[in-house]
Amino acid sequence: MSSAIRAENLVKGFRKVTALNGVNLDVPEGAIYALVGPNGAGKTTAIKVLMNIFPATSGRAEVLGADSTRLRGAAFTSIGYVSENQELPGWMSLRRLLAFLRPFYPTWDVALERELIRQLDLPLDRKLSKLSRGMRMKAAMLSSLTYHPKLIVLDEPFGGLDPLVRDQLIEGLVERAPEATIFVSSHDLAEIENLASHIGYLEEGYLRFSEERAALLERFREVELTLDALPLLDRRWPESWMHVAASEHVLRFIESRFESERTRGEIREFFGEVRDVTFRPMTLRAIFVAMARAGRPAPGGSGV
Amino acid sequence: MRNQILHIFKNDVRHFWREIVLMIAVVVAYGWHTSTRSQGPGFIAIDIGFSFPSEILSLLVPVSFIFLIVRAAHAECPVGDRQFWVTRPYDWRQLLAAKLLFVATFVNLPLLVLQVFLLWHGGFWPPRYLWGLLALQLSWSLFVFLPVGMLAVVTASIGQFVLAVLAVLLYFIAFSTLISEIPGIGVAGSDVIPERTTLILVYAAIVAIILRQYARRRTAWSRIVLVGAGVAVPVLFAVTPYRTLIAHVYPVPGPDKPLPVHLAFDPAKPASLKGGYFEKNKVHIKLPLLVSGVAEGSKVTEGGILVRIEAPGGPRWESGWSGGYGELLAHRPRDSETVTLEKDFFERVKSVPVNVHLTYALTPARAQQVVHIVAGPAPFTLPGDGQCLFSPLARNQPVCFFPPAKTERMLLSAKTEEITCKPGENAKPLPAGTVAYGWVWEVGSFGLNPVSAVELALSDFGDLDVRNSRESVCPGTPLTIYTAWQEGPRYRADLEIDGIHLADYKLDDSPDYELGFGVRVP
Numbered sequence: 067m068s069s070a071i072r073a074e075n076l077v078k079g080f081r082k083v084t085a086l087n088g089v090n091l092d093v094p095e096g097a098i099y100a101l102v103g104p105n106g107a108g109k110t111t112a113i114k115v116l117m118n119i120f121p122a123t124s125g126r127a128e129v130l131g132a133d134s135t136r137l138r139g140a141a142f143t144s145i146g147y148v149s150e151n152q153e154l155p156g157w158m159s160l161r162r163l164l165a166f167l168r169p170f171y172p173t174w175d176v177a178l179e180r181e182l183i184r185q186l187d188l189p190l191d192r193k194l195s196k197l198s199r200g201m202r203m204k205a206a207m208l209s210s211l212t213y214h215p216k217l218i219v220l221d222e223p224f225g226g227l228d229p230l231v232r233d234q235l236i237e238g239l240v241e242r243a244p245e246a247t248i249f250v251s252s253h254d255l256a257e258i259e260n261l262a263s264h265i266g267y268l269e270e271g272y273l274r275f276s277e278e279r280a281a282l283l284e285r286f287r288e289v290e291l292t293l294d295a296l297p298l299l300d301r302r303w304p305e306s307w308m309h310v311a312a313s314e315h316v317l318r319f320i321e322s323r324f325e326s327e328r329t330r331g332e333i334r335e336f337f338g339e340v341r342d343v344t345f346r347p348m349t350l351r352a353i354f355v356a357m358a359r360a361g362r363p364a365p366g367g368s369g370v
Numbered sequence: 371m372r373n374q375i376l377h378i379f380k381n382d383v384r385h386f387w388r389e390i391v392l393m394i395a396v397v398v399a400y401g402w403h404t405s406t407r408s409q410g411p412g413f414i415a416i417d418i419g420f421s422f423p424s425e426i427l428s429l430l431v432p433v434s435f436i437f438l439i440v441r442a443a444h445a446e447c448p449v450g451d452r453q454f455w456v457t458r459p460y461d462w463r464q465l466l467a468a469k470l471l472f473v474a475t476f477v478n479l480p481l482l483v484l485q486v487f488l489l490w491h492g493g494f495w496p497p498r499y500l501w502g503l504l505a506l507q508l509s510w511s512l513f514v515f516l517p518v519g520m521l522a523v524v525t526a527s528i529g530q531f532v533l534a535v536l537a538v539l540l541y542f543i544a545f546s547t548l549i550s551e552i553p554g555i556g557v558a559g560s561d562v563i564p565e566r567t568t569l570i571l572v573y574a575a576i577v578a579i580i581l582r583q584y585a586r587r588r589t590a591w592s593r594i595v596l597v598g599a600g601v602a603v604p605v606l607f608a609v610t611p612y613r614t615l616i617a618h619v620y621p622v623p624g625p626d627k628p629l630p631v632h633l634a635f636d637p638a639k640p641a642s643l644k645g646g647y648f649e650k651n652k653v654h655i656k657l658p659l660l661v662s663g664v665a666e667g668s669k670v671t672e673g674g675i676l677v678r679i680e681a682p683g684g685p686r687w688e689s690g691w692s693g694g695y696g697e698l699l700a701h702r703p704r705d706s707e708t709v710t711l712e713k714d715f716f717e718r719v720k721s722v723p724v725n726v727h728l729t730y731a732l733t734p735a736r737a738q739q740v741v742h743i744v745a746g747p748a749p750f751t752l753p754g755d756g757q758c759l760f761s762p763l764a765r766n767q768p769v770c771f772f773p774p775a776k777t778e779r780m781l782l783s784a785k786t787e788e789i790t791c792k793p794g795e796n797a798k799p800l801p802a803g804t805v806a807y808g809w810v811w812e813v814g815s816f817g818l819n820p821v822s823a824v825e826l827a828l829s830d831f832g833d834l835d836v837r838n839s840r841e842s843v844c845p846g847t848p849l850t851i852y853t854a855w856q857e858g859p860r861y862r863a864d865l866e867i868d869g870i871h872l873a874d875y876k877l878d879d880s881p882d883y884e885l886g887f888g889v890r891v892p
Contacts, residue, residue, distance in 0.1 A: 119451045121588070139461045147457035154454050155445075157385055166381055170374070170459045 069128070070095045070217050070247035071116060076125035078111050085111040087271040088125065093249055093264065100262035100279075101251040102354065108271040109251040110149070113221045116249075117147055130217055143171050146210030146246075149221035150203070156195025160188055160205050164212075171213035179212040186234055200231040207235055211242055218242060220250040224257045236261060259350050267357060274357060279350070286353045287324040291317045291333060292342035304332050308360050315341075320348070320356050374461055378468035379475075382442055389441055390476050393434040397480050400427040404819060405491045428818055431484075435477045436518050440531050442472045443522035448583040450526050462584040469519075477515060478507055485774075485820040492821035493757055494773045502774030502820065509816045512573075520576045523583040524592045541600055548604050554612025556693025557674030557731055559619040559860060564610045568603050575599035616674065616691055620731040623861040630734035630858060631670040631698050632663040633705075635867040639874060640706070646877025653716040655875040657726065657867065659705045661698050667737045667852050669781065670698040673860070674731035677709050679872075681719040687711065694731070699781075701805040702832055708877070716872060723869040730863045737781065737852035745826070747845035752810070753853050754778060758826060760845060768826040768843055772813055777822065780810040781852040784828055784843070791844035806831045806842065 073091040077084065085108045093099045101109050114120045116127055118137035127134040130144055137145075155163065160183075168174045183190065186204045189197075194205060203223060210218065218239070224232045239248060240261065252258050266276035275282070289307075291297075297317045303310050306323035317337075321329050324345065333340060348356075383390070403423055446455045446465055455465075485503055486496045496503065521538070525531040549555055579592040623629060636658035646654045664670055672694035679687045689709065698705065707728060741753055745768050749759040754777040758770040787802035800806075806828040813822035826849075828842035843849065 114451055117457055119456055140459050142457055142459040145457065149452075151452050152454055152457075153452045155385075162384075166377075167458065169377055 068095055068131075069093060070097070071099075071127070071129055071249060073112075073116065073127040074125055076112070076115060076127055077123045078108075078115050078120060079123045085271050086115065086122075089268070089271070089273045091127075091266065091273060091276060093247060095247050097264045098243055098248040098262050099250070099264040099266065100255075100258040101249065101266045101268055102255050102258070103253065103268035104358065105253050107253075107268045109253070109268055110151075110221050111271075112268065113149070113219055113249070113251055117145075117219060143173065143213065144216040146213070146215035146218040147221075148203070148206045148210050148219070148223055150223065150225050151221075152206060154194045154202060154206060156193060159191050159193055160197075160208075161190040163194065163205070163209060167209055174213045176212075178214075179208070182208045182211060182238060185238060200227045203227060204231065204235060207238060211238065214242075214245060216246055218246050218248045218250075220248070222251055222253065224252065225254070232257065255351050255354055265350070267354060269358065282353065283347065283350070285322060285324050286348045286356075287321045287329070288346040288348055288352070289319050289321050289329070289333075290342075290344040290346070291337065291340045293317060293337055293340055297337070301336070303336075308356055321345075322356075374464040375468045375471060378446075378460075378465060379471050382445055382468070382472050385445060386438065386441055386476075389434075389438050393438055393476065394480065396427065396430045396434045397484050400431045400818070401484050401487055403427055404488060431818055432514065435481070435515070437528075438476055439473055439515060439518050440522040440525075440528060442469055443519060444525075444527065444531075447526055448523050448587045449589045456587065466580070466584045473515060473519070478511065481510060481818075482507060484818070489773060489820045492771055492773075494755070494821065499773045499775075499820070505775045506816070506820055513816070516573075516576055520579050520596075523580055524589055524596065545604055549607045552607055552610075552612070553690030553692070554610075554616060554674075555607065557612065557616050557691050558671070558693065558733065559673060559731075560612050560615040560691075561607075561610070563615065564607050567606055571599055571602060571606070612691060616731060617862075620673065620860045620862040623859075623863075629861070629863065630663065630665070630668060631661060631732065631863075633698075633728075633730065633863060633865050634660040634662075635865065635870075636660045636704065643875070643877050646879050648879040649710070651713045653711045653713050654877040655709050655711060655716075655872055656877050657707045657709065657728075657870075657875055659707060659865075661703055661705050664698050664700045664702070665736070666700045667740055668700065669735050669737075669852075669855070671733045671735065672696040672698070672730055673733050675707065676729040677707075678727040678729075679711070679715075679719070679724050680727070681722055681724045685715065685719050687715045691731070698732075699807060699830075702830075704833060711872075716876070720873040720876070721871060724872060726867040726870065728865040728867070730865070731860065732863055733860045734858040735855040736858065738854035738856050739852070741851040741853070743849050743851065745843050745845060745847045745849055752826075753780065753851060756810075756824075770810070770824050770826050772822045772824065774820040774822075775815060777810070777813045778853050779812055779855065782808040782810065782826065782828060782843075783850045783852070784847055786831070786834070788848050789828070789842065789844070790846040791842060800831075800834065804832055804834055808842065 069092050071091060071093040073089055076086050076089040076091070078086040089108075089112060091112075101112065103109055111120065115122045116129055116134055118134050121135065129137055130141070132141060158166065164179060168176075186208055188201065188204055188208060194202060197205060207220075207223065220239075223235060227235070239250075242248070250258055250261070262279050264277065265279050265282055267274040293315050296315065297312045299310065299312055303319070306321055308320040308322055310317070310319040312318070323329075326345070329345070330343065333343060404427075446460070446469075447453055482503065485506060489496045489499060489503070517538075521531055521534045525534050555561060575595050575598075579595055582588055582595075583592050638658065640656060640658050643656065645656075674691050675689075675694045676691050677689040696705070709726075739753060743750055743752070745758070746760050749757060750768075752758055752770055752772075754772055756770040756772045756777070758768045761767070761769040784806050785802075786800040786804040786806055789800060789806065793799050807830040808826070808828040810824050810826065813824055826843050
């Protein structure tokens with residue numbers, strides 16, 4: 067499968083701050099890729115470098131097969147970009163904005179435009195500067211979907227929006243998913259947990275992991291062992307074991323490279339036969355919390 | 371989209387219709403106000419006397435143009451990372467073209483219409499002065515609109531733009547102060563190389579910044595280029611070898627070559643040493659000179675002067691080349707050279723005989739056109755399509771109106787016995803036998819109003835005291851006009867003055883004038 071976005075060793079520095087530290091990224095065509103991470107992790111910077119809004123300090127990126135530094139003009143007929151901090155022309159009404167944008171896009175779909183206006187319940191004649199934040203995001207989304215872009219890039223699109231608006235936006239987005247690659251960033255995993263097919267976790271400018279959501283959920287487990295004797299904690303555990311902790315005869319850890327047989331084998335190697343072993347699947351949120359607490363790349367994680 | 375230019379242009383018109391209406395109102399008000407200050411059929415009297423509305427409007431017109439340019443540039447601002455247009459399929463060449471079309475339509479065109487109207491109202495047939503009008507447009511575009519556009523594309527808001535303009539103004543003040551300290555600067559002809567290089571450098575930077583901002587939006591790069599050009603220009607002036615250039619531009623003439631002027635020291639002590647002024651740690655001396663050999667209809671321009679003073683026993687002082695502005699003319703056998711000295715040096719040598727060596731950079735020129743006219747009382751004409759009449763607004767002096775880019779420097783002359791003005795109160799009639807001179811400088815190369823108004827006056831009466839004679843050209847005064855100057859070869863001339871006491875030539879500090887920040891202590 068070819069890539070909609072590919073980044074190699076992308077670095078972006080702002081004077082003394084390095085916002086991106088050698089990010090390698092590969093977003094397959096047709097994916098819904100969620101780039102998550104805490105505030106200040108470098109998500110917006112990464113997107114702006116990919117969109118050629120900022121030049122990278124070093125490294126390179128390709129977007130829809132073209133060098134990202136050459137991304138301008140006609141290339142944006144295939145890309146829809148929506149950002150929470152994008153400044154729309156506030157003096158325009160939505161009707162004027164759409165009329166202005168329509169001739170720029172050869173693939174502009176008037177029927178889809180009408181449908182989205184209805185679906186997102188947007189007022190056409192109010193100035194954009196007079197719209198609420200949620201309304202403006204919907205307007206931006208509408209103006210970025212109606213020309214069937216091959217790539218939709220959304221930078222924190224749902225932050226601070228009420229659940230109804232968020233659901234409307236997600237609904238509009240999901241409907242576009244079959245025909246586009248969607249790259250969405252968020253600091254709040256819950257917003258996009260059910261939307262994403264692929265997930266990348268960015269922290270302090272480092273991409274800790276980047277992989278398919280299903281694979282990620284598959285390889286993380288909360289492991290609980292019940293032992294006959296009190297466990298010794300001062301040992302060198304396998305790299306894939308995170309947050310090893312014990313309480314009386316019970317030892318708990320997070321396995322980040324879970325394969326039933328191999329993990330059981332490693333447990334036997336350390337503890338011999340144990341009284342009881344439980345492997346519990348984890349939610350994405352629990353995985354990210356564990357990752358954030360560990361502050362290191364996920365062992366066993368692989369670039370997609 | 372194939373043609374984005376008109377699409378973006380129309381969008382800007384819709385966006386800025388209020389600003390456009392305001393600009394048109396200001397332009398109309400200026401045109402109406404200027405044209406209604408008529409003082410005679412077919413003539414307008416602008417630039418004569420002070421008129422508050424006129425001054426305000428002549429300021430508001432360029433401000434409204436500048437405002438419009440900045441607003442149009444900021445509509446798709448190349449500065450910043452949040453602009454909506456950055457991730458839309460704009461073609462930067464078409465975007466730039468749309469902005470240029472907007473400026474041409476709502477800045478250049480209104481200016482042209484205004485100037486055509488004022489020219490027509492001033493009694494000049496506009497199609498005859500098409501090149502002059504285009505030259506005015508070019509001047510406005512190069513000196514105002516283009517630099518404004520450049521500042522607009524490296525700033526993100528009107529506030530930032532105003533700050534940038536203030537910074538540029540401060541830079542110019544500092545720049546003028548700095549370069550005035552460079553010896554040799556201002557000597558006519560010697561600064562052609564740094565001036566032309568500066569123009570090329572500055573305009574290359576301006577064009578590069580505008581293109582780069584629209585093509586790549588590299589604001590940091592653009593600002594560095596801007597600051598770099600700002601630093602390079604004074605450095606360029608500072609490293610220019612003026613002394614060598616002056617020696618090249620003003621060679622020493624061959625011994626057999628007839629010179630257009632002969633300068634000599636006048637051994638007679640000056641009758642008056644008034645007219646000095648106080649300047650901290652400086653002393654002014656006035657050396658009387660005898661001038662001969664300037665032919666009728668010729669002039670010799672002092673492009674620069676170098677003064678060296680040597681006292682017995684070693685003390686020595688040299689001024690370095692400085693720009694000069696004097697004109698040596700026929701019928702002016704006496705002239706003087708005022709030299710500004712360090713006070714310390716003067717105090718050391720004032721009572722001992724010193725040798726003074728003056729080196730002049732001279733440019734001779736001969737008028738190719740000589741016109742004899744009699745001033746009024748009916749309207750009369752001057753070379754360069756000048757239309758003149760006597761104006762009550764100009765103290766009954768003749769005022770001449772010139773169309774754009776047609777005026778060359780003119781030298782007026784009249785014999786004092788033929789000047790028809792009545793002597794002022796307590797003034798004696800002018801004695802016969804002297805020629806009075808006056809100048810009309812080049813006008814109309816820049817400005818809002820294409821019609822330039824100039825008072826026709828004789829200001830140089832040689833040694834005559836004419837302080838109470840207010841008028842110099844009255845109805846019936848015959849005038850000779852010299853114009854279309856053809857320059858001869860430039861050259862250097864030396865003058866040695868031996869064994870004078872500088873104290874004999876020191877000008878009195880007049881309490882009427884003070885320069886600099888010095889405090890005058892009695």
